[in-house]
Amino acid sequence: MLSIAIASDDAARELKDILVQFLGNKGLEIKDYSDTGNLYPDIAVHLAQQIVNGAHQRGILLCGTGIGMSISANKVPGIRAALCHDNYSAERARKSNDAQIITLGARVIGPELAKSILTSWLASEFEAGGSAAKVARIEYYDHQFHQNAGEAKNAAPAGEANEKT
Incomplete structure (x- = not known):
C-alpha cells in the first residue's frame, strides 16, 4: 500500500483536511505532519526528511501558493518536490522528474482541482527512459552541493525558533 505524508501550514489547513479525507476514502495510508512546526519551512523539511528516510513513498505539502513549501522541501538532499497547479504538470513531475513530493497552493487552486491533480500525480510513475x-544528473548535483554542508549552515537564524526536524 502506498504510504503518503501530508502537511500544511495555516493558510492551507482547510484544503489539507479535505484532501486527507479524499485520499483516505481511496484506501491510501495517510500520515499528517502538519503539527511539526509553526513555520512552513520547518513543516516542509520535516516531511521531506520522512520521505528520504523511507517512512513514506510520497508526500504532499500545501501552503498559500505552494511556492514556499516547494523551495523548503527541495533543501533536503535527495528530495525532488514539484509545485503543480494542473494535471499535466503533476503527471510529468512523476513521469519525467520522479518527484516524490507535490506542493499545492490553497489560494491558487480549489478543492476539486486539487483532488484531480493528486489523482493524476498518484497514478503516475517514473518512466526513466530519456x-x-x-534525474541522475539532478542527484549528482544534489550530492555535489550537499556533501560538504556544515552543521552551522543548518542552524536556525538568530531569534527564530529551531523546531525539531
Missing part, C-alpha cells in the same frame, strides 16, 4: 540521465 529522463533517467536527467
Whole structure:
C-alpha cells in the first residue's frame, strides 16, 4: 500500500483536511505532519526528511501558493518536490522528474482541482527512459552541493525558533 505524508501550514489547513479525507476514502495510508512546526519551512523539511528516510513513498505539502513549501522541501538532499497547479504538470513531475513530493497552493487552486491533480500525480510513475540521465544528473548535483554542508549552515537564524526536524 502506498504510504503518503501530508502537511500544511495555516493558510492551507482547510484544503489539507479535505484532501486527507479524499485520499483516505481511496484506501491510501495517510500520515499528517502538519503539527511539526509553526513555520512552513520547518513543516516542509520535516516531511521531506520522512520521505528520504523511507517512512513514506510520497508526500504532499500545501501552503498559500505552494511556492514556499516547494523551495523548503527541495533543501533536503535527495528530495525532488514539484509545485503543480494542473494535471499535466503533476503527471510529468512523476513521469519525467520522479518527484516524490507535490506542493499545492490553497489560494491558487480549489478543492476539486486539487483532488484531480493528486489523482493524476498518484497514478503516475517514473518512466526513466530519456529522463533517467536527467534525474541522475539532478542527484549528482544534489550530492555535489550537499556533501560538504556544515552543521552551522543548518542552524536556525538568530531569534527564530529551531523546531525539531
